[in-house]
Amino acid sequence: MxxxxxxSAVLMRRLHVGQNxxxxxxxxxxxxFLLPVFWMVLTSFKFQRDIFTTPPTFLFTPTLxxxxxxxxxxxxxxQMMNTVIVAFGAGLISIxxxxxxxxxLARLRIRGxxxxxxxxxxxxxxxxxxxxxxxxxxxxxxxxxxKHIYLIxxxxxxxxxxxxxxxxxxxxxxxKELEESAMIDGCSRLGAFFxxxxxxxxxxxxxxxxxxVILAWEELLFAIVLTNRIATTVPVxxxxxxxxxxxxxxxxxxxxxxxxxxxxxxxFALLVQKWLIQGLADGATKG
Amino acid sequence: MxxxxxxxxxxxxxxxxxxxxxxxxxxDGQFVALVGPSGCGKSxxxxxxxxxxxxxxxxxxxxxxxxxxLPPRDRDIAMVFQNYALYPHMTVRKNMGFALRQRKFPKxxxxxxxxxxxxxxxxxxxxxRKPRALSGGQRQRVAMGRAIVREPDVFLFDxxxxxxxxxxxxxxRSELKELHQRLKITTVxxxxxxxxxxTLADRxxxxxxxxxEQEGEPLELYDRPATLFVAAFIGSPPMNFFEGTAAGxxxxxxxxxxxxxxxxxxxxxxxxTLGIRPEHLRLSENGWPATVSVVEPTGSETQIxxxxxxxxxxxxxxxxxxxxxxxxxxxxAEMRHLHCxxxxxxxxx
Numbered sequence: 001m002x003x004x005x006x007x008s009a010v011l012m013r014r015l016h017v018g019q020n021x022x023x024x025x026x027x028x029x030x031x032x033f034l035l036p037v038f039w040m041v042l043t044s045f046k047f048q049r050d051i052f053t054t055p056p057t058f059l060f061t062p063t064l065x066x067x068x069x070x071x072x073x074x075x076x077x078x079q080m081m082n083t084v085i086v087a088f089g090a091g092l093i094s095i096x097x098x099x100x101x102x103x104x105l106a107r108l109r110i111r112g113x114x115x116x117x118x119x120x121x122x123x124x125x126x127x128x129x130x131x132x133x134x135x136x137x138x139x140x141x142x143x144x145x146x147k148h149i150y151l152i153x154x155x156x157x158x159x160x161x162x163x164x165x166x167x168x169x170x171x172x173x174x175x176k177e178l179e180e181s182a183m184i185d186g187c188s189r190l191g192a193f194f195x196x197x198x199x200x201x202x203x204x205x206x207x208x209x210x211x212x213v214i215l216a217w218e219e220l221l222f223a224i225v226l227t228n229r230i231a232t233t234v235p236v237x238x239x240x241x242x243x244x245x246x247x248x249x250x251x252x253x254x255x256x257x258x259x260x261x262x263x264x265x266x267x268f269a270l271l272v273q274k275w276l277i278q279g280l281a282d283g284a285t286k287g
Numbered sequence: 288m289x290x291x292x293x294x295x296x297x298x299x300x301x302x303x304x305x306x307x308x309x310x311x312x313x314x315d316g317q318f319v320a321l322v323g324p325s326g327c328g329k330s331x332x333x334x335x336x337x338x339x340x341x342x343x344x345x346x347x348x349x350x351x352x353x354x355x356x357l358p359p360r361d362r363d364i365a366m367v368f369q370n371y372a373l374y375p376h377m378t379v380r381k382n383m384g385f386a387l388r389q390r391k392f393p394k395x396x397x398x399x400x401x402x403x404x405x406x407x408x409x410x411x412x413x414x415x416r417k418p419r420a421l422s423g424g425q426r427q428r429v430a431m432g433r434a435i436v437r438e439p440d441v442f443l444f445d446x447x448x449x450x451x452x453x454x455x456x457x458x459x460r461s462e463l464k465e466l467h468q469r470l471k472i473t474t475v476x477x478x479x480x481x482x483x484x485x486t487l488a489d490r491x492x493x494x495x496x497x498x499x500e501q502e503g504e505p506l507e508l509y510d511r512p513a514t515l516f517v518a519a520f521i522g523s524p525p526m527n528f529f530e531g532t533a534a535g536x537x538x539x540x541x542x543x544x545x546x547x548x549x550x551x552x553x554x555x556x557x558x559x560t561l562g563i564r565p566e567h568l569r570l571s572e573n574g575w576p577a578t579v580s581v582v583e584p585t586g587s588e589t590q591i592x593x594x595x596x597x598x599x600x601x602x603x604x605x606x607x608x609x610x611x612x613x614x615x616x617x618x619x620a621e622m623r624h625l626h627c628x629x630x631x632x633x634x635x636x
Binding site (some may be wrong): 007065175177178183184185186187188191199200201238 | 360362364368372375386389390549606
């Protein structure tokens, strides 16, 4: 059946218009998400007097005062280090244990495995506030309050189920013959997992690690409840600045610390972007 | 080197038994093909030999020792999977040497064996490539190379040619046969393609519904199928079957087709299925009347589809023929080429 040339031209035009509309919608959504971040970064370079002008100013004399003064006067570098330790610690432990659990759910014939998996997933449905107070009481009894390891373990409680389910999808998408072949070639089940499955799943593991680190990086509730001085993280510092009832919220400092919190995550995400996209695509098509 | 002995092996999933007491003896160095339709249990049986599936009952011996409780790595077997299962993050060299590295072979020995296998399979120039940079045929060869370097007691093949195109499949089939003739390692080969089984195997085991339907040499199965199932499964184009009645040493289809039965079936009375292979039917002046419906010339031979009393029949004629659709023809067959089956039991008479 042939198509009338004028009909195909109309179809092409509609296709072109549809594509432009989609691009425009994408740009609008991206702007909606990025505008507050852009505003935060912009504000962090303003003097206090330029922050609350009406209408807001886009042209101003930039300053690094918010960064230098606050970095010198506060514990931000120390808290930043705490955040790195806790976020990467929780991310790595969760990836290690969660991926093994996900593999077991995907491959091993365990009686009640489905129920067990759903039960672990359901634990994600418990409001964090309901866990924070019992965790505080347990931590206090064990003398673990304000310790990095306790915050790491607390984060693992919600990161491991997340990793487990995400990685289960990746493992299910891999042909089981790969590890069967490895087992015939001389590996144990665990050996096949570490020597064959883990290297192949590296994109998925890395993208999951990034999400875990970001989730732990920005977490506030557990950090506030389970730490008070030594192991406090940057989100706690931001909350303290914003809720400073004595001096009032220092918006310059707040946006400077906010920017410093976001930038490492963005740099990290850009560095592993290739893996992240590959991992997301694998999960979307196979998982 | 070692043979494989499968004794009364059963496999159940929950309460469902899928392999019902299979007995097969494979002598050292023999090439045995397990054939049957999808779901007949051939792959499950192969996986039980490999140790990838637990055995619910019975025993499997490899090289004279019972391997029921041994993990796959301790059975001294090598397996080639349908999808090759090459490790995508390793080069061809590392893929082929992986099993030897796991067994802590010296590096020199690994290199020697890998290069030797690569030479046999014509893979020398792709040793440093990753599997994704190989063609389907090359991947297949790497999978075979990975098995060869092990020098195992038994080779297991799970439909290894299924993913190849028709031309490459024929080529790889010859290479496989040549390889077996050279190495003489006991081989168990699972396929649903009976041509593959016929051309490659020293012996064929036909499976159906978790049971061994018949086992024997390829031409023995072709010439004397024990059941209707085997008769229908082995041979391409498949055997023709005529439903009719046997009485007084004659087989009758409808009113006017009467065929004198061979001595082994002459005494049978009742519903009978008569099988005749397409190449054993002849066009003749006098014989059973049939009406041609389709003529398919291939150059070397012609396949004619016709109807005898409403029953479809295929005839393979070696010469060129000038019959056309709608034409009435007559068919005959020599008595020695008749296969008589009891319609009720499906067994050969």
